[in-house]
Amino acid sequence: MTVQELPGAAAYRPTPPPAWKPLTDPAPLLPDPEPFRVLGTDAAADADPELLLRLYAELVRGRRYNAQATALTKQGRLAVYPSSTGQEACEIAAALVLEDRDWLFPSYRDTLAAVARGLDPVEALTLLRGDRHTGYDPREHRIAPLCTPLATQLPHAVGLAHAARLKGDDVVALAMVGDGGTSEGDFHEALNFAAVWRAPVVFLVQNNGFAISVPLAKQTAAPSLAHKAVGYGMPGRLVDGNDAAAMHQVLSEAVARARRGEGPTLVEAVTYRMDAHTNADDATRYRGDSEVETWRAHDPIVLLERELTGRGLLDEDGMTAVREEAERMAEGLREQMNADPVLDPMDLFSHVYEEQTGQLREQADQLRVELDAEHGPHDGHGAEGVR
Numbered sequence: 001m002t003v004q005e006l007p008g009a010a011a012y013r014p015t016p017p018p019a020w021k022p023l024t025d026p027a028p029l030l031p032d033p034e035p036f037r038v039l040g041t042d043a044a045a046d047a048d049p050e051l052l053l054r055l056y057a058e059l060v061r062g063r064r065y066n067a068q069a070t071a072l073t074k075q076g077r078l079a080v081y082p083s084s085t086g087q088e089a090c091e092i093a094a095a096l097v098l099e100d101r102d103w104l105f106p107s108y109r110d111t112l113a114a115v116a117r118g119l120d121p122v123e124a125l126t127l128l129r130g131d132r133h134t135g136y137d138p139r140e141h142r143i144a145p146l147c148t149p150l151a152t153q154l155p156h157a158v159g160l161a162h163a164a165r166l167k168g169d170d171v172v173a174l175a176m177v178g179d180g181g182t183s184e185g186d187f188h189e190a191l192n193f194a195a196v197w198r199a200p201v202v203f204l205v206q207n208n209g210f211a212i213s214v215p216l217a218k219q220t221a222a223p224s225l226a227h228k229a230v231g232y233g234m235p236g237r238l239v240d241g242n243d244a245a246a247m248h249q250v251l252s253e254a255v256a257r258a259r260r261g262e263g264p265t266l267v268e269a270v271t272y273r274m275d276a277h278t279n280a281d282d283a284t285r286y287r288g289d290s291e292v293e294t295w296r297a298h299d300p301i302v303l304l305e306r307e308l309t310g311r312g313l314l315d316e317d318g319m320t321a322v323r324e325e326a327e328r329m330a331e332g333l334r335e336q337m338n339a340d341p342v343l344d345p346m347d348l349f350s351h352v353y354e355e356q357t358g359q360l361r362e363q364a365d366q367l368r369v370e371l372d373a374e375h376g377p378h379d380g381h382g383a384e385g386v387r
């Protein structure tokens with residue numbers, strides 16, 4: 001007996017599900033097919049010269065910072081440094097579009113964004129040289145810890161932004177993540193919560209082509225990472241991540257939208273990681289020189305320099321002044337990072353629990369006795385530094 005021959009089958013008429021319609025119109029959420037650009041287009045004429053010059057100085061300073069931090073790994077002063085060389089336009093724009101009252105949620109590659117937001121250049125590296133905890137006070141600068149577990153900073157950003165909104169505080173959170181991080185569950189959960197709650201968050205994905213050695217094509221089958229926004233009901237924006245003016249414009253618009261209470265935006269910045277993943281990685285094992293050279297021709301500093309010199313806003317003297325200022329910053333960084341930090345071993349027990357446990361108190365007492373035996377009486381935190 002077939003299904004059609006069952007009793008009552010003749011009366012069965014398939015009907016569509018009742019009253020189905022899309023919850024939101026997907027069309028306005030879709031990213032443009034081409035990454036948005038300003039430099040080298042007619043739109044560049046409208047860009048504010050003062051802003052372009054500020055961006056230029058920050059990019060040059062940022063590149064010098066990356067080079068200096070990488071050099072410090074070779075001198076054994078830093079355990080590791082994930083360079084953002086090639087991605088400076090994303091880093092700087094992310095910092096400059098925020099107000100002091102806003103929050104930045106960076107990943108491990110976003111030291112430059114933290115420094116451009118005002119974090120002390122040395123403090124920004126303390127974690128990477130193995131000092132305790134984050135190395136800086138996240139609340140002071142409203143910069144969450146530089147986050148190593150992929151994408152875990154994203155739900156935190158959404159939670160903070162949502163809580164601020166419930167309290168009536170005018171705060172936007174900008175959360176940074178890599179292309180590889182978009183495959184993490186935390187990424188999906190964060191975007192979903194943010195869209196449903198219309199939380200004032202901007203998600204900035206730096207698509208730098210790789211997750212260590214894994215190229216984007218092995219990471220996703222989506223048309224672009226920006227397209228993922230549509231599935232959650234927020235707009236996706238695709239932007240040239242090496243065009244500092246375009247990055248600044250798109251992120252400013254996304255921040256303004258969040259501040260108006262219109263909800264989150266996902267921005268995909270198409271860029272390239274010029275250096276290896278970190279100093280511990282050898283990128284020649286998984287990518288060719290020609291690919292790197294193609295991107296070198298699309299360098300964020302070169303693009304901006306071309307625009308500024310073309311418009312007569314920057315000349316050789318101006319460039320030299322910017323480079324000299326960056327050199328002074330690198331010199332200061334070198335000097336301070338070469339000084340051995342004075343550490344207090346008793347600090348091991350600080351900032352673990354608000355109220356110390358009995359076990360920790362016991363261990364602290366034991367260590368104090370050992371230190372006193374070795375160095376003489378220990379009179380409190382920081383007093384008896386050990387090099």
Ligand SMILES: Cc1ncc(C[n+]2csc(CCOP(=O)(O)OP(=O)(O)O)c2C)c(N)n1
Nearest residue numbers: 109148149150178179180181208210211212
């Ligand atoms: C949850 C988690 N899984 C794995 C890792 C190991 N890991 C460190 S960096 C990285 C690649 C991330 O690539 P991407 O998100 O594209 O960021 P990029 O390094 O390119 O800035 C991986 C897999 C990690 N840190 N955290």
Ligand SMILES: [Mg+2]
Nearest residue numbers: 178179210211
């Ligand atoms: Mg990546």
